[in-house]
Amino acid sequence: MPTQLSETAFPVDQDGGSACPDLALLRQAAVFRDLDDRLLTRISAVSTVVILGENAPICRQGEPADRFYLLISGQVALSNTAPNGTSAVVEVIPPGGHFMLPTVLARLPLLMNANTVAESRLIAIDATALLNLLQTESALATALLRAEAMDFRAMVRQVCDLKLRTTAQRLGCYLLELSKDRAVNTASMRLPFDKRLLAARLGCRQENLSRAFAALRSLGVETHGSRVILHDIARLRDYSEPDDFTDVECA
Amino acid sequence: MPTQLSETAFPVDQDGGSACPDLALLRQAAVFRDLDDRLLTRISAVSTVVILGENAPICRQGEPADRFYLLISGQVALSNTAPNGTSAVVEVIPPGGHFMLPTVLARLPLLMNANTVAESRLIAIDATALLNLLQTESALATALLRAEAMDFRAMVRQVCDLKLRTTAQRLGCYLLELSKDRAVNTASMRLPFDKRLLAARLGCRQENLSRAFAALRSLGVETHGSRVILHDIARLRDYSEPDDFTDVECA
Numbered sequence: 001m002p003t004q005l006s007e008t009a010f011p012v013d014q015d016g017g018s019a020c021p022d023l024a025l026l027r028q029a030a031v032f033r034d035l036d037d038r039l040l041t042r043i044s045a046v047s048t049v050v051i052l053g054e055n056a057p058i059c060r061q062g063e064p065a066d067r068f069y070l071l072i073s074g075q076v077a078l079s080n081t082a083p084n085g086t087s088a089v090v091e092v093i094p095p096g097g098h099f100m101l102p103t104v105l106a107r108l109p110l111l112m113n114a115n116t117v118a119e120s121r122l123i124a125i126d127a128t129a130l131l132n133l134l135q136t137e138s139a140l141a142t143a144l145l146r147a148e149a150m151d152f153r154a155m156v157r158q159v160c161d162l163k164l165r166t167t168a169q170r171l172g173c174y175l176l177e178l179s180k181d182r183a184v185n186t187a188s189m190r191l192p193f194d195k196r197l198l199a200a201r202l203g204c205r206q207e208n209l210s211r212a213f214a215a216l217r218s219l220g221v222e223t224h225g226s227r228v229i230l231h232d233i234a235r236l237r238d239y240s241e242p243d244d245f246t247d248v249e250c251a
Numbered sequence: 252m253p254t255q256l257s258e259t260a261f262p263v264d265q266d267g268g269s270a271c272p273d274l275a276l277l278r279q280a281a282v283f284r285d286l287d288d289r290l291l292t293r294i295s296a297v298s299t300v301v302i303l304g305e306n307a308p309i310c311r312q313g314e315p316a317d318r319f320y321l322l323i324s325g326q327v328a329l330s331n332t333a334p335n336g337t338s339a340v341v342e343v344i345p346p347g348g349h350f351m352l353p354t355v356l357a358r359l360p361l362l363m364n365a366n367t368v369a370e371s372r373l374i375a376i377d378a379t380a381l382l383n384l385l386q387t388e389s390a391l392a393t394a395l396l397r398a399e400a401m402d403f404r405a406m407v408r409q410v411c412d413l414k415l416r417t418t419a420q421r422l423g424c425y426l427l428e429l430s431k432d433r434a435v436n437t438a439s440m441r442l443p444f445d446k447r448l449l450a451a452r453l454g455c456r457q458e459n460l461s462r463a464f465a466a467l468r469s470l471g472v473e474t475h476g477s478r479v480i481l482h483d484i485a486r487l488r489d490y491s492e493p494d495d496f497t498d499v500e501c502a
Contacts, residue, residue, distance in 0.1 A: 080411045084492050088414040090407055106400030111407055138386065148399055149357030155406030156341055156362055160331045162413035163339040163454035203414035241335050 019048045021123045029070035029123070030096050031147040039137055046129035050122045058114040058122070065103040065110050067124040071095055074120025075193060078112040079200075089200035091154070092117065092193060102148050104130065117193050157243060165241070167204045168212040172240025174202065175221065175228060185233045191226040270299045272374045280321035280374070281347050282398040290388055297380035301373045309365040309373070316354040316361050318375040322346055325371025326444060329363040330451075340451035342405065343368065343444060353399050355381065368444050408494060416492070418455045419463040423491025425453065426472065426479060436484045442477040 023040045026032050026047070032040060052058065058069065061080060069076075076093040090112055093099050103110055104127045134141050161170055179187035191198060199209040213223055219239050220231030230236055274291045277283050277298070283291065300323075303309065309320065312331060320327075327344040341363055344350050354361055355378045385392050412421055430438035442449060450460040464474055470490050471482030481487055 080407065080494075082411070082415055082492055082494060086415055088411040090410050090414075102400035102403040106397040108397075108400055108404070111404055135389065141385075141392070145396075145399075146357040146359075148396075148403070149353035149359055152353040152399070152403050152406060153359070153362055155403060155410055156331065159341050159406055159409045159413065159454075160333070160339040162410065163341075163451075164333055164337055200414075203410075241333055243331075243333060 020044050021047050021049045025049070025072060026070070026123065028072050028096060029098055031070070031098050031101075031143055035139060035143060039139055042133060042137070043125065043130075043140070046126045046133070048124050050124050052116045052120050052122065054116060054119055056116045056120075058116065059100070059110055061110050061113050063110050065100055065108060066127045067100070068098065068104045068127060068130055069100055069114070070098050070123040070125070072121040072123060074122075075117035076120060076122075077115050077117050077193075077197060077201075079115070080112050087113075087200075088203070089197065091158075092197065092201050094192065098147065101144065101151060105144065105148060107131075117197060160243065162203055166212075167202060167208050168215040169240045170202050170204075171209065171212040172216060172219070172221075172236050173242040174198075175216075175230060176233065176237060176240060176242050178228075179230055179233060187230045187233060189228050189230075191228060194226070271295050272298050272300050276300070276323060277321070277374065279323050279347060280349055282321070282349050282352075282394055286390060286394060290390055293384060293388070294376065294381075294391070297377045297384070299375045301375050303367045303371050303373065305367060305369055307367045307371075309367065310351070310361055312361050312364050314361050316351055316359060317378045318351070319349065319355045319378060319381055320351055320365070321349045321374040321376070323372040323374060325373075326368040327371060327373075328366050328368050328444075328448060328452075330366070331363050338364075338451075339454070340448060342409075343448065343452050345443065349398065352395065352402060356395065356399065358382075368448060411494065413454055417463075418453060418459050419466040420491045421453050421455075422460065422463040423467060423470070423472075423487050424493040425449075426467075426481060427484065427488060427491060427493050429479075430481055430484060438481045438484060440479050440481075442479060445477070 021044055023037055023044065026040050026044060027035075032043065035043070052074075058076065059067070071093050073095050075095075076099060077089055078091045078093065078099055079087045079089045081087045091099075099114055100110065100112075107127075134144065161173065165173065175189070178189050178192070195209055196206060199206045202209065204212070213221065216236070219236050221236060222229040222231065272295055274288055274295065277291050277295060278286075283294065286294070303325075309327065310318070322344050324346050326346075327350060328340055329342045329344065329350055330338045330340045332338045342350075350365055351361065351363075358378075385395065412424065416424065426440075429440050429443070446460055447457060450457045453460065455463070464472065467487070467490075470487050472487060473480040473482060
């Protein structure tokens with residue numbers, strides 16, 4: 001049975017260390033990468049390391065946003081359940097990512113459910129303590145405002161993606177994002193999660209995802225289960241037309 | 252020819268008043284509704300009232316985010332243009348709304364284009380001055396963090412909408428949102444913008460929007476040009492399954 005977070009008792013780090021994360025662990029989250037030791041020490045003091053098994057619930061939509069989460073390893077799916085019970089997978093958070101920030105900062109009820117997809121190591125930061133730190137730590141405020149803006153941009157990208165692209169193009173863009181090395185024209189990768197979740201993340205039915213993979217075959221996309229080979233990245237790029245959003249800070 | 256904003260000269264309020272907005276005008280924006288006079292006076296000092304004609308460009312994606320905008324009257328469409336030139340309408344801002352906040356707060360380049368849909372009165376707030384005010388005005392920080400979270404939630408809602416609902420259901424949800432009075436079962440309204448823009452906002456082709464209106468006819472949705480009558484809100488709600496997101500602040 002998956003471990004479930006409770007209000008009173010967090011599972012302690014299985015490495016046997018303290019429940020507070022060390023600074024190197026905090027820096028594995030992109031949002032805190034550039035903060036200095038003094039500030040990270042203050043953040044660590046209000047944080048807890050949490051290890052959860054596969055498919056474990058972390059928090060539920062409608063609950064108060066009492067923790068900001070960093071994902072160190074594993075994967076977390078964020079979803080929203082409609083009144084009729086259907087669920088949309090809004091995002092799958094990769095290691096180094098974070099979730100629930102805008103809701104924590106605005107003290108609103110959670111908009112999404114969070115569940116682990118694979119066994120995951122997380123850092124849970126107490127929301128009230130984080131908001132208190134914000135009052136005096138301007139470097140933290142800057143980091144969080146920026147992270148919140150990046151979260152917003154990620155959602156805008158998805159909205160554009162869903163409005164402008166076919167399922168096959170969305171899948172193409174997703175595979176192109178997974179292939180980090182832009183210098184070469186071929187790539188081999190493993191899908192980070194199963195096709196059921198991938199379909200939900202892309203906003204299509206599983207049978208449409210299969211059709212999309214079939215459509216991409218003629219563009220040099222070869223699949224063997226979760227392993228994917230891109231034989232002609234330039235051609236896939238021409239077809240999928242990925243965004244070229246610039247996320248470089250202005251002077 | 253529509254007036255275009257330039258770096259050096261803002262058009263001055265046509266009422267002949269000062270280019271700085273008065274406090275009552277600033278309070279017409281939901282984001283600033285609850286701020287006190289002292290703080291609003293400081294905000295007013297770094298703000299300019301701008302009046303633009305129909306279809307006027309306000310700012311372009313890729314440009315530095317040097318102004319935060321409040322919309323007092325009129326309508327503004329936010330869009331993103333893909334590398335191939337196709338555009339997605341991400342959102343249409345109604346009077347009382349705001350735009351470009353996350354990008355301003357994070358000092359990132361603009362992610363979207365903003366254009367007036369109808370003649371519009373806006374308040375443009377200098378980004379650098381706003382960020383300076385944020386350092387000392389915690390009520391402003393709270394208001395902006397909350398507004399940013401609401402912006403994020405609006406995008407999450409759209410993502411869920413696009414992933415879970417058909418075009419006809421999305422149109423149904425949109426019409427239900429326009430009909431504010433939840434107590435009665437009928438409503439009459441005027442679409443706030445033309446069907447071309449409505450199709451783009453809903454993320455469908457114009458012919459699909461026509462099909463969606465036709466599909467809703469049997470659910471009591473009657474249209475005459477831009478006028479829409481909902482004869483059976485309960486039935487439309489059952490069909491469209493709108494979200495029941497709670498946006499009430501936690502204690």
